[in-house]
Amino acid sequence: MAEFLSAFSWINIRFLLMGLWVTIEVAVVSVILSFIIGSLLGVIRYVKIPYLSRIVGFIIDVIRNLPLLLIIFFTYFALPKIGIHLGVMTSTIFALTIFESAMLAEVIRSGIVAVPKGQLEGALSNGLSFKQALWHIILPQAYKKMIPPIVSQFVSLIKDTSLATIIMLPEVTYRAQIIYAQEPNAIVAMFFALAVLYFALNYVISKIGRILDRRMAA
Amino acid sequence: MLSLFQTHAHDFLTGFGWTIASSVLALIGSLILGTVFALMEVVPNKAANIIGRIYIEVLRNIPLLVITMFFYVVIANVVKISGFAAGTLGLTLYTSAFIAETVRAGINAVPNGQLEGALSNGLSWWQGMRYVVLPQAFKLVIPPLGNQFINLIKNSSVLAFVAGMDLMYQANMISQETFDTFGPFIIVAIFYLILTMPMSYYMRYLENKLNKEG
Amino acid sequence: MSRKFKRTWRAVLAGAAVALLAGSVVATPVHASDKKNEAYNRIMKSDKMVWGVKGDTKLMGLMNIKTGKLEGFDVDMAKQITKRVNPKAKVELTQITSGTRIPMLLNGNIDAIIATMSITPDREKVVDFSKPYFNAGQAILVKKGSGIKDIYDLNKPGARILAVAGSTSAVVVKKFAPKAKVVALSDYATALTALKAGQGDALTTDNGILYGMAAGSKSLEVVGGPFTKEPYGVAMDENNPKLVKAVNKAIDDIKSDGTYAKLAKKWFAGVKGMDWKELAK
Numbered sequence: 001m002a003e004f005l006s007a008f009s010w011i012n013i014r015f016l017l018m019g020l021w022v023t024i025e026v027a028v029v030s031v032i033l034s035f036i037i038g039s040l041l042g043v044i045r046y047v048k049i050p051y052l053s054r055i056v057g058f059i060i061d062v063i064r065n066l067p068l069l070l071i072i073f074f075t076y077f078a079l080p081k082i083g084i085h086l087g088v089m090t091s092t093i094f095a096l097t098i099f100e101s102a103m104l105a106e107v108i109r110s111g112i113v114a115v116p117k118g119q120l121e122g123a124l125s126n127g128l129s130f131k132q133a134l135w136h137i138i139l140p141q142a143y144k145k146m147i148p149p150i151v152s153q154f155v156s157l158i159k160d161t162s163l164a165t166i167i168m169l170p171e172v173t174y175r176a177q178i179i180y181a182q183e184p185n186a187i188v189a190m191f192f193a194l195a196v197l198y199f200a201l202n203y204v205i206s207k208i209g210r211i212l213d214r215r216m217a218a
Numbered sequence: 219m220l221s222l223f224q225t226h227a228h229d230f231l232t233g234f235g236w237t238i239a240s241s242v243l244a245l246i247g248s249l250i251l252g253t254v255f256a257l258m259e260v261v262p263n264k265a266a267n268i269i270g271r272i273y274i275e276v277l278r279n280i281p282l283l284v285i286t287m288f289f290y291v292v293i294a295n296v297v298k299i300s301g302f303a304a305g306t307l308g309l310t311l312y313t314s315a316f317i318a319e320t321v322r323a324g325i326n327a328v329p330n331g332q333l334e335g336a337l338s339n340g341l342s343w344w345q346g347m348r349y350v351v352l353p354q355a356f357k358l359v360i361p362p363l364g365n366q367f368i369n370l371i372k373n374s375s376v377l378a379f380v381a382g383m384d385l386m387y388q389a390n391m392i393s394q395e396t397f398d399t400f401g402p403f404i405i406v407a408i409f410y411l412i413l414t415m416p417m418s419y420y421m422r423y424l425e426n427k428l429n430k431e432g
Numbered sequence: 433m434s435r436k437f438k439r440t441w442r443a444v445l446a447g448a449a450v451a452l453l454a455g456s457v458v459a460t461p462v463h464a465s466d467k468k469n470e471a472y473n474r475i476m477k478s479d480k481m482v483w484g485v486k487g488d489t490k491l492m493g494l495m496n497i498k499t500g501k502l503e504g505f506d507v508d509m510a511k512q513i514t515k516r517v518n519p520k521a522k523v524e525l526t527q528i529t530s531g532t533r534i535p536m537l538l539n540g541n542i543d544a545i546i547a548t549m550s551i552t553p554d555r556e557k558v559v560d561f562s563k564p565y566f567n568a569g570q571a572i573l574v575k576k577g578s579g580i581k582d583i584y585d586l587n588k589p590g591a592r593i594l595a596v597a598g599s600t601s602a603v604v605v606k607k608f609a610p611k612a613k614v615v616a617l618s619d620y621a622t623a624l625t626a627l628k629a630g631q632g633d634a635l636t637t638d639n640g641i642l643y644g645m646a647a648g649s650k651s652l653e654v655v656g657g658p659f660t661k662e663p664y665g666v667a668m669d670e671n672n673p674k675l676v677k678a679v680n681k682a683i684d685d686i687k688s689d690g691t692y693a694k695l696a697k698k699w700f701a702g703v704k705g706m707d708w709k710e711l712a713k
Contacts, residue, residue: 061415061418061419062411062415064418065368065372065410065411065414065415065418066372066407066410066411066414067372067373067374067375067386067410068372068375069375069376069378069386070375070386070389070403070406070407070410073389073390073399073403074403077393077399077400077403078399078400078403081399081400155278155279159279159280159281159282160281161281162281162283162284163281163283163376165283165379166378166379173281173283173284173287177287180291187291187292188292191284191287191288191292194280194284195276195280195284198279198280198281198284199275199276199279199280202278202279203275203279206279
């Protein structure tokens with residue numbers, strides 16, 4: 001027990017918290033980017049533009065069906081081949097954004113589909129253009145319904161950031177590994193710390209999501 | 219790319235085999251565990267409800283990698299456990315939390331009257347669940363369960379972190395041996411898609427069918 | 433659907449197609465950089481030298497938990513070499529693993545690698561090495577009281593040897609213990625923890641790294657001495673003769689002006705089983 005407690009020195013905790021900050025930074029930037037790109041892709045898939053929607057749909061399906069770890073490897077090793085040099089952090093954000101955009105595109109498409117057809121028809125017959133109807137009538141309603149799945153995607157993102165330890169992103173899981181490799185007695189304590197940190201972060205996010213959802217529904 | 223596959227066919231196929239083995243084992247395990255914890259959440263017993271809730275919330279909110287590494291480097295101090303086993307166990311526990319959520323949603327979707335009817339007909343709570351509610355619940359949640367299985371296959375790549383011999387591990391090994399950072403990953407991507415794509419399209423078909431029926 | 437909307441998307445489609453096409457043209461496999469002395473010119477022009485170093489290897493390249501900074505013999509060598517290649521250049525350190533370092537170098541993410549990297553004929557095919565700067569040899573690390581005396585004790589079915597993916601040790605060990613199973617993990621931190629957890633009977637890599645691990649953990653020991661000779665070198669992208677020449681000259685200077693002995697003493701003087709004076713010769 002003394003061993004367990006002594007692992008929680010301020011030095012170790014600070015080292016981990018610095019990693020947690022990297023985790024949060026990467027996840028927040030990725031979720032914002034994925035939300036924008038995912039919305040665009042989801043709309044493209046929904047509006048059925050000849051060829052484009054099909055191509056986009058197929059690409060989304062391929063990305064959704066691949067392991068994220070594979071996409072992380074790809075962006076880190078393959079992108080530089082076409083002259084794009086990214087640091088570890090940017091590269092992770094890039095990979096997460098590609099993956100999450102594809103996941104969110106599906107969420108958004110099904111969110112749009114769930115808005116009753118009559119709404120669109122009504123808007124169009126009232127003289128709004130398709131784009132206006134989409135932007136002012138359909139999307140706001142769709143987004144309201146999408147809060148729970150979007151929040152759960154955000155939680156996934158926080159967890160998925162840990163996979164970037166494979167390319168040495170100094171996030172919280174990687175830092176815990178560094179600590180217990182140097183202080184073997186701290187290993188159980190480090191796993192405990194990881195569990196607590198991730199749980200607390202994700203639990204808070206889920207709770208906020210639930211509150212938002214209730215507000216929107218009311 | 220073809221020649222890379224030919225020279226390393228054995229490695230790729232071995233990885234493919236281990237990925238399938240791990241996914242199937244974890245699917246069976248997580249279906250059982252997930253159903254058990256879903257039942258714990260709905261059983262009329264406060265203590266069981268709380269335990270079920272904690273299990274699900276904890277495992278859902280911790281990265282799969284952390285759970286897997288825990289088995290590989292901590293539990294291994296107590297019980298001997300290989301990388302493959304650690305990875306598969308991690309996958310099982312992690313996925314079981316999501317399956318529990320899915321199954322519970324299914325149970326809740328079955329009208330309450332069904333269970334009440336069963337109870338008034340003299341069945342016990344367990345019998346009512348077993349013979350009346352669960353069969354209907356499972357039917358409702360087949361598409362989301364299928365999606366969970368697709369996630370499970372993708373997540374099995376976590377085995378690469380613990381030398382679990384799976385597709386990702388093999389790709390990494392081959393890439394380091396050949397200094398080719400492109401080919402091996404493209405080839406395993408195709409292997410993953412062979413497993414996940416057809417299932418994903420089938421699940422979408424089922425969902426559409428259910429939506430139309432409903 | 434409105435006309436205007438359609439037109440917008442057509443433009444997007446066209447743009448995407450062009451981008452894809454451009455991407456695939458540039459994506460033809462480029463092995464080494466085609467431009468001569470690209471890395472060297474980059475270092476001179478930007479006054480910045482980007483090194484790939486280890487972050488999980490005690491004594492050579494390790495992330496300090498207190499400061500978050502990387503430190504070790506390799507890290508100090510990187511600083512000394514940079515100073516001599518371009519006195520104005522800032523040292524930038526990027527953490528790499530045995531598995532990620534060569535792709536990162538070939539892709540131009542880093543200018544040079546100094547990360548416990550042995551000079552081997554296989555690697556010589558894809559990168560250029562400096563002259564050796566550190567005499568390393570492969571050895572094994574075991575739990576005390578395991579009864580394993582050397583690598584040959586591990587040459588039996590059922591024996592599991594831990595190694596790090598992308599290291600020469602993972603390949604070479606198969607020649608010395610063909611009957612054993614090699615378990616390759618992504619980095620030394622994981623491999624070391626795995627050894628302690630009993631995921632393997634021994635951990636193999638260069639003695640320099642192993643001594644650092646043994647120094648940090650009382651229950652482990654290096655046994656049998658090195659069974660290969662695999663000196664470390666600085667790796668650079670091919671087609672950079674100017675950089676190779678400058679780095680070689682820097683290594684010579686570091687050795688002749690006493691800096692090398694100072695660094696060897698700083699990092700290895702207290703390490704049991706390692707003779708820093710022998711190293712500094």
